[in-house]
Amino acid sequence: MSRPSLYRSTLPNGLRLVVQPLAGAPSVGVAVHYDVGFRSEPPGRTGFAHLFEHVMFQGSEHVGPADHFRLVQASGGAANGSTHQDHTDYYQVVPVQALERVLFLEADRMRALSITEGTLRTQTAVVKEEIRQTVTDRPYGGFPWTVLPAVLYRTHPNAHNGYGAFEDLEAATVEECQAFFDTYYAPGNAVLTICGDVDPERAAELAERHFGPVPARPVPPAAALFEPVPDGPRHATHHDPHAALAATAIGHRMPDAETRLPGYLAHMVLAELLTGRDTSRLKRRLVHGGTAVPVADVSASCGLFGPLRARNPETFLLVVTHPRTTDTGRLLAELDAELAGLASAGPREDELARSRALITSATWRGFDNLVARTRALGTCELLYRAPDLVDGLGDRLAAVSPEDVAAAAAGLRPRERAVLSLIPGGGAPR
Numbered sequence: 001m002s003r004p005s006l007y008r009s010t011l012p013n014g015l016r017l018v019v020q021p022l023a024g025a026p027s028v029g030v031a032v033h034y035d036v037g038f039r040s041e042p043p044g045r046t047g048f049a050h051l052f053e054h055v056m057f058q059g060s061e062h063v064g065p066a067d068h069f070r071l072v073q074a075s076g077g078a079a080n081g082s083t084h085q086d087h088t089d090y091y092q093v094v095p096v097q098a099l100e101r102v103l104f105l106e107a108d109r110m111r112a113l114s115i116t117e118g119t120l121r122t123q124t125a126v127v128k129e130e131i132r133q134t135v136t137d138r139p140y141g142g143f144p145w146t147v148l149p150a151v152l153y154r155t156h157p158n159a160h161n162g163y164g165a166f167e168d169l170e171a172a173t174v175e176e177c178q179a180f181f182d183t184y185y186a187p188g189n190a191v192l193t194i195c196g197d198v199d200p201e202r203a204a205e206l207a208e209r210h211f212g213p214v215p216a217r218p219v220p221p222a223a224a225l226f227e228p229v230p231d232g233p234r235h236a237t238h239h240d241p242h243a244a245l246a247a248t249a250i251g252h253r254m255p256d257a258e259t260r261l262p263g264y265l266a267h268m269v270l271a272e273l274l275t276g277r278d279t280s281r282l283k284r285r286l287v288h289g290g291t292a293v294p295v296a297d298v299s300a301s302c303g304l305f306g307p308l309r310a311r312n313p314e315t316f317l318l319v320v321t322h323p324r325t326t327d328t329g330r331l332l333a334e335l336d337a338e339l340a341g342l343a344s345a346g347p348r349e350d351e352l353a354r355s356r357a358l359i360t361s362a363t364w365r366g367f368d369n370l371v372a373r374t375r376a377l378g379t380c381e382l383l384y385r386a387p388d389l390v391d392g393l394g395d396r397l398a399a400v401s402p403e404d405v406a407a408a409a410a411g412l413r414p415r416e417r418a419v420l421s422l423i424p425g426g427g428a429p430r
Contacts, residue, residue: 003391007200008381011208013216014188018377018387019203020195022370027077028196029374030102031091032110033382036184037084038162039223047127047164048172050083052180054123056090057081061112065119068105075101085162085310086223087382093371096197100206106192107210110185115177124169131163139242143422144249144319145304151236152251152418155227158313186217193378193387195370225311229253234418243424245296246324248331249317251418252411254302256312258384263411265396266404267316268307271300273347273355273405274318274338281338281351286320286331293330296321308376308393311383316412328421336414343410346402360394367391 007019041048059065072079077094092102135142146161153159192211194203230253255263274282275298286295298320303309320331347355367373367390381387389396 005200006377006387006391007204008387009204011187011212013212013214014186014219015207015211015214016191016381017204017207018191018193018381019198019200020193020373020377020387021198021200022196025195025197025370026095027093027370028096028099028194028198029091029093029370030099030106030195031089031191031193031374031378032106033087033089033191033193033375033378034185035086035189035219035382036088036180037086038160039085039157039225040184040220041157041160041162041164043156043160044168045164045172045176046160046168047162048168048176048180049088050162050164051123051127051169051172052177053081053083053088053090054127055115055119055177056109056113058116058119058123059114060109061114062108063105065114068109071101071105072098077102083162084305087379089375089378091371091375093374099194099196099198099203100210103206103210107214110187110190110211111214113181113185115174115181117174120172120174120177124172127164127169128166131166135163137242139244140240140247140422141242143238143240143247144251144317144420147238148249148251148317148418148420149304149315151234151420152230152253152315153227153313155225157223157225158227182217183220186219187211187214188216188219191378191382193374193381195374195377225313227313230416230418232415235421236418237421237423239423241425243422245321246326246424247322247422248320248328249420249422250319250332250335251420252316252413252416254312254314254316255411257308257314258312261396262400262404263408264302264307265393266400266408268302269352269355269359269397269400270342270405270408271302271316272359273342273351274298275300276355276358280355281342282318282335285338286334291334293334294323294326295331296323308383308389309379324424328419332414332419339409339412343406346406349402352400352402352405356398356400360398363394363397367393 075098079092081090150159257264282298301317376390377387380389
């Protein structure tokens with residue numbers, strides 16, 4: 001199967017451009033990724049990156065508040081933004097005829113964002129309500145991504161809650177917002193991605209027309225993310241008054257996707273093999289196997305927000321939902337026994353074949369979505385300078401060997417993990 005071509009260039013002001021033409025696509029995807037996320041926030045300003053994502057939609061020199069959404073929707077498209085550990089992206093899908101309009105909108109706010117006291121206070125209130133609806137007032141809200149990092153990691157960038165504390169959000173000032181914009185929203189700190197039925201030369205011409213006049217600014221230094229793996233198991237509890245069942249989240253460090261990609265991909269296959277279907281290993285052992293450890297559900301995944309969406313360090317997650325009476329020690333022993341068996345004997349060829357087939361087909365289907373493909377291209381360019389990884393990912397996953405999976409299972413060592421016990425209804429842990 002032939003892969004779509006990729007065209008990459010860099011504007012004089014430092015903005016990186018990725019164009020992938022897809023003949024016959026009914027729409028065009030446009031994304032701008034900025035190299036700033038939760039892990040760029042200083043102490044005392046948790047949640048600032050996400051708050052700023054909201055501010056970015058509140059107008060620029062030639063665009064009024066909320067007009068970005070209105071103009072994209074009037075063109076027959078849709079727009080949104082998202083904040084992650086190491087990047088914030090703004091994306092839209094529109095008919096091809098509206099490509100230049102979207103490029104104008106994105107360039108205008110990159111060049112001259114409008115930040116006012118009224119806008120900041122309004123968006124602070126909006127973000128606080130979002131946190132209430134998705135985290136504090138909802139069963140299992142933000143579990144485990146807002147709370148497990150503080151157990152697995154020790155440094156502020158890696159450990160703090162990216163949604164932020166209300167007092168930090170309320171203390172933000174217009175001057176801080178402007179400084180944040182000047183520091184992180186420079187063209188040299190961004191990637192523009194265009195994906196659809198477009199001519200690459202025409203796309204590059206339009207990008208130069210609208211983004212070329214944005215003045216270059218110094219690019220900030222990369223956030224200091226390194227920290228050693230845990231030197232012993234770490235445990236903590238999290239009380240959730242809205243939850244009906246208890247839960248246990250286990251976090252392990254993953255290989256660096258930039259320097260140890262084969263090991264990272266082996267963890268993706270391992271997650272599928274462990275919990276991807278009802279007959280997978282941990283589902284069969286814990287949920288359907290009738291063990292003495294009662295479990296309602298178990299899932300494994302790579303990354304706090306999904307695979308290949310953050311720099312190193314990144315987290316391999318196991319999340320188990322279970323009755324309050326389930327003993328955590330016995331549960332961990334069952335998990336360890338399954339992983340030890342995989343590490344020593346490796347997976348059976350039939351189960352590995354099924355797992356590889358499921359994850360590769362899901363990967364290819366996922367990138368059939370134009371927005372998902374556009375965003376993934378920009379993310380891989382920004383984080384790893386490897387947008388070609390998007391179209392090569394399925395083949396790479398299909399090549400993961402039994403030895404690779406066994407090594408991934410062996411790397412999930414009990415002494416290097418973090419265990420977070422969710423206690424429902426305010427009860428005491430066992």
